[in-house]
Amino acid sequence: MAERNKGMVRCIECRHGEYMQWFRNPIICQCTVHNEKFVAEAKRLCEDYSARTSGKPEITHYDHY
Numbered sequence: 001m002a003e004r005n006k007g008m009v010r011c012i013e014c015r016h017g018e019y020m021q022w023f024r025n026p027i028i029c030q031c032t033v034h035n036e037k038f039v040a041e042a043k044r045l046c047e048d049y050s051a052r053t054s055g056k057p058e059i060t061h062y063d064h065y
Contacts (some may be wrong), residue, residue: 011031014051
């Protein structure tokens, strides 16, 4: 079972996220646990955080809204 962190975490480091970015705007995380979107690199409290074990996250880039 993955270690849970109850302190400040960043979604970009979590295994539960799907990441997307429009132009040069901040990376957005679509959380698969909470079904909400968060700014991926902002620190936040999350009891469901689970550290990603793979390297860099896959970020889908969009050139239109």
